[in-house]
Amino acid sequence: MLRNRQAFTLIELLVVIAIIAILIALLxxxxxxxxxxxxxxxxxxxxKQMGLAVHSYHDANKVVPHTRRDTMETWAVLILPYLDQGAxxxxxxxxxxxxxxxxxxxxxxxxxxxxxxxxxxxGQVLSTAGDVHQSNPAGPHVPGACGDYAACSGDPSGQADYxxxxxxPAVTTANIANGAFVYFGGKLRFTRFTDxxxxxxxIGEKHIPNSNFGVAPDSSLYNGDHGSSFKQAGxxxxxxxxxxxSGQFGSYHPGICLFVLGDGTVRPLQTSIDLNALxxxxxxxxGQPIGIDF
Numbered sequence: 201m202l203r204n205r206q207a208f209t210l211i212e213l214l215v216v217i218a219i220i221a222i223l224i225a226l227l228x229x230x231x232x233x234x235x236x237x238x239x240x241x242x243x244x245x246x247x248k249q250m251g252l253a254v255h256s257y258h259d260a261n262k263v264v265p266h267t268r269r270d271t272m273e274t275w276a277v278l279i280l281p282y283l284d285q286g287a288x289x290x291x292x293x294x295x296x297x298x299x300x301x302x303x304x305x306x307x308x309x310x311x312x313x314x315x316x317x318x319x320x321x322x323g324q325v326l327s328t329a330g331d332v333h334q335s336n337p338a339g340p341h342v343p344g345a346c347g348d349y350a351a352c353s354g355d356p357s358g359q360a361d362y363x364x365x366x367x368x369p370a371v372t373t374a375n376i377a378n379g380a381f382v383y384f385g386g387k388l389r390f391t392r393f394t395d396x397x398x399x400x401x402x403i404g405e406k407h408i409p410n411s412n413f414g415v416a417p418d419s420s421l422y423n424g425d426h427g428s429s430f431k432q433a434g435x436x437x438x439x440x441x442x443x444x445x446s447g448q449f450g451s452y453h454p455g456i457c458l459f460v461l462g463d464g465t466v467r468p469l470q471t472s473i474d475l476n477a478l479x480x481x482x483x484x485x486x487g488q489p490i491g492i493d494f
Contacts, residue, residue, distance in 0.1 A: 238316075239315070239316040239317035239452075239453070240317065240453050240458070240468075242315075242316045243315045243316065243317060243348075243405070243451075243453065243458055244458055244466045244468075246312045246313070246314075246315065246349070247349065247403060247404075247405075247458055247459065247460035247466050248460060248464065248466050249283060249312050250279065250283070250312065250349065250402075250403050250460060251402055251403065251460035251461070251462075251464040251465075251466070252282070252464055253279040253282035253283050254275075254279060254282075254402060254403070255464065256279075256282040257278060257279050257282055258389075258390060262389060263386075263387045263388060263389055264380060264381060264386075264388045264389070264390070265278040265279055265381070266278070266381065266382065266383060266384040266385070266386055267351050267353055267361040267381040267382060267383055267384075267424075267429055267430040268361070268383065268384065268423075268424030268429050268430065269383075269384040269424045270334070270424055270425060271297040271298060271299065271333060271334065271423075271424060271425045272294075272296075272297050272298060272384075272424045272425075273292065273294065273298070273422065273424055274421060274422055274423065274424045274428075274429035274430075275351050275381060275429060275430075276310075276313060276347060276421045276422055276429060277289065277292055277422050280292075280310070283310065283312050285310055288305065288308050288310070291305045292305055297333075297425075298331070298342070298344065298420070298422060298423040298424065298425060299331075299333050299342045299425075301422075306342070306343075306344040306345065306420065306422055306423075307326055307343060307344055307345055308345055309325045309326075309345045309346075310345065310347070313345070313347035313348065313349060313421055314347065314348055315348035315349075315405060315451075315452065317451075317452040317453055318348050318408070318451075318452040319346070319348055319413070324346065324413035324414030324418075325345065325346055325414075326343045326344065326345060326346065326414060326420075327341070327343050327344055327345075327346055327414045327415075327416075327418065327419045327420045327423075328341070328343065328414040328415060329341055329414070329415045329416060329419075330415060330416025330417070330418070330419035330426060330428075331343060331344055331416075331419045331420050331423050331425070331426070333425065334425055334426075343420070344419070344420025344421075344422050344423055345420055345421060345422060346413065346414060346418055346419075346420060346421055346428075347421030347428075348405055348406065348408075349403050349404065349405060349406060349421075350403065350404065350405075350406035350428070350429060350430050350431040350448075350449065351379075351380065351381035351402070351403050351429060351430045351431075352379045352380055352381060352401040352402060352403065352404060352430070352431065352432070352433060352449075352459075352482050353377045353379040353380075353381055353382060353430045353431070353432055354377050354378035354379030354380075354432060354482050354483055354484070355378060355379070355432060355433060355434030355435070355437070355478075355479035355480075355482045355483045355486075356432050356434055356435065356436040356437050356479070357375060357378065357434075357479075357483075358375055358376055358377040358378045358379070358432070359371045359375045359376070359377065360377065360383075360427070360430075360432075361377045361379070361381065361382050361383045361430050362376065362377055362382075362383055363376060363377065363382055363383050363385060363386055364376050366383065378482075378483045378484060378485060378486070379400075379401070379432070379482055379483065379484060380393070380400055380401065380402045380462060380484055381402075381430060384424075388484075390462070392484065392485065393462055393484045393485065394484070394485040394487065395480075395483065395484055395485055395486060395487065395488075396462075396463075397461065397462030397463040398461055398462065398463040398465065399461070399462075399480075399481065399490055400461060400462040400481065400482075400483075400484045401433065401459050401460075401461060401462075401481050401482050402459070402460050402461060402462050403459065403460050404431070404433070404449045404457060404458065404459035404460070405449060405450065405451040405453075405457050405458050405459075406428075406431050406448065406449055406450065407431075407439075407440035407445070407446075407447045407448060407449055407450025407451075408443075408450070409444075409446070410443070410444055411443050411444075416428070431448035431449050432448050432482065433448060433449050433478050433479065433481070433482040434475055434476070434478050434479020434480075434482050434483070435475045435476060435479055436475075437449075438471075438475055438478070439451075439457045439469060439470075439471040439473060439478065440457075440471065441471045441472075442454070442471075445471070450471075451471075453468070455470060455471055455472075456468040456469060456470055456471065457469050457471060459481075461481075462484075469481075473492070474491070474492060476491070477490055477491050477492045
């Protein structure tokens with residue numbers, strides 16, 4: 201005796217497939233939002249740790265770490281002991297320039313310096329171009345570990361991170377760097393942040409043009425020979441609106457860029473922030489109110 205065999209009709213199969221497709225379409229954005237929220241939280245935690253490390257450095261040395269020394273170390277090297285990276289710091293020979301450090305030392309990637317929304321999604325973690333000694337522009341590239349953060353040297357009214365007398369033409373008191381971090385020898389104490397630590401940017405996510413990982417200006421974060429370790433913000437230096445925008449600070453987090461301020465708080469600034477307000481946050485002593493609730 202034959203028994204009837206039941207099966208889905210073609211129409212029923214198509215309906216089931218359509219329902220599954222709809223569910224997947226609904227699920228993917230939710231997963232992406234959760235992933236971005238986790239990346240943003242981790243990025244904020246990275247900045248928090250760096251902000252606390254700067255405070256620990258100041259407690260121990262009575263000054264804020266300098267942005268860099270030409271051809272030598274940057275702030276990212278100086279605060280290593282306060283990021284549980286004392287072993288790496290002890291291998292860094294402070295009497296040698298970046299190019300003379302052991303390869304395993306200058307190429308050591310520190311997780312705190314990596315934003316999971318950017319570099320962990322496939323970005324280059326070692327520099328591939330740009331780390332060339334300034335005395336020999338045609339010389340060899342010396343690769344080192346990259347990073348997704350930069351110290352703030354002030355607003356664009358100051359010249360780079362220079363102190364008075366540096367640069368060509370020489371920087372004067374009128375256009376000296378006015379941010380939280382300045383060139384070697386600046387010896388800034390917290391008492392010189394007359395706008396208040398809570399109103400001054402310390403470190404933020406730096407913009408990497410067109411996802412050009414590992415290529416200058418995304419050269420090694422440890423190399424003081426070039427400008428990878430510091431940025432400016434304000435009129436003339438907006439926040440980049442996404443990976444392909446233009447600016448000195450910028451983020452892969454949609455619509456915002458994360459910063460740690462001098463009091464250790466982490467703040468998301470809208471990429472559309474008023475540039476005058478942004479410049480006041482970047483300047484440690486302009487005496488101007490911020491003018492926004494951020």
